Amino acid sequence: MTLGTLVLLRHGESEWNVKGLFTGWVDVDLTANGETEARRGGELLVEHGLLPDVVHTSLQRRAIRTANIALDIADRHWIPARRSWRLNERHYGALQGKDKKQTLVEFGEEQFMLWRRSYDTPPPPLADDDEFSQVGDARYAELAPEQLPRAECLKDVVGRMLPYWHDQILPDLRAGRTVLVAAHGNSLRALVKHLDQVSDEAIARLNIPTGMPLRYELDPGTLRPLTAGGVYLDPTAAAAAAAAVANQGR
Ligand SMILES: O=C(O)[C@@H](CO)OP(=O)(O)O
Numbered sequence: 001m002t003l004g005t006l007v008l009l010r011h012g013e014s015e016w017n018v019k020g021l022f023t024g025w026v027d028v029d030l031t032a033n034g035e036t037e038a039r040r041g042g043e044l045l046v047e048h049g050l051l052p053d054v055v056h057t058s059l060q061r062r063a064i065r066t067a068n069i070a071l072d073i074a075d076r077h078w079i080p081a082r083r084s085w086r087l088n089e090r091h092y093g094a095l096q097g098k099d100k101k102q103t104l105v106e107f108g109e110e111q112f113m114l115w116r117r118s119y120d121t122p123p124p125p126l127a128d129d130d131e132f133s134q135v136g137d138a139r140y141a142e143l144a145p146e147q148l149p150r151a152e153c154l155k156d157v158v159g160r161m162l163p164y165w166h167d168q169i170l171p172d173l174r175a176g177r178t179v180l181v182a183a184h185g186n187s188l189r190a191l192v193k194h195l196d197q198v199s200d201e202a203i204a205r206l207n208i209p210t211g212m213p214l215r216y217e218l219d220p221g222t223l224r225p226l227t228a229g230g231v232y233l234d235p236t237a238a239a240a241a242a243a244a245v246a247n248q249g250r
Pocket residue numbers: 017021022023024025089090092116185186245248
């Protein structure tokens with residue numbers, strides 16, 4: 001038995017990526033540059049003959065629009081789309097809406113990096129009456145009250161993302177489909193951590209660039225990647241863009 005191909009795609013540049021704000025579950029849109037990145041992502045799929053049969057997205061506009069734009073370019077706008085909050089960006093708690101540069105200056109390098117990249121230290125929780133809270137947002141109405149996060153560390157994201165991986169994405173791969181997962185920097189870091197069995201320490205150094213398709217072929221028995229870390233369809237551009245993500249706030 002062979003598995004289908006997995007393609008991970010972080011959304012294109014968002015309005016708050018440009019402003020340098022912690023975003024998390026705040027539903028900001030793509031910039032014009034983000035739309036261009038999404039179109040380029042679609043072109044790369046075509047150039048590599050990777051035409052998705054199904055797409056999985058988060059419930060957030062920047063991922064949904066990125067998928068739609070890329071699929072439109074690939075003439076695959078018609079494939080089934082499944083969406084889940086489990087693919088959402090990490091909930092950034094009380095940091096949502098805060099300026100990354102200012103946060104770095106105010107709290108210092110160590111605390112900033114703990115919040116941004118440590119595996120198991122969540123930021124402080126976001127108050128329910130905060131303007132950037134998702135409490136009461138209709139799209140999360142079906143979540144049990146304790147499921148709606150007020151802040152998440154990457155470990156929390158792994159925990160809520162994995163059931164969706166096992167129950168929804170893996171069955172598509174087992175059916176031999178080419179599966180596009182359009183999601184976010186940290187929900188994709190969570191998935192890559194699982195696939196590549198990256199240690200809690202090493203995952204802090206892994207950054208996923210916007211709008212760059214990342215291809216994974218998995219061993220059907222072990223479900224481990226045939227090439228560790230997957231293969232970016234445009235590796236040179238992806239390396240430069242990942243370095244830019246790492247440097248945010250500086
Ligand atoms: O703000 C966020 O939600 C994320 C992704 O943009 O940022 P970071 O890379 O700092 O985790």
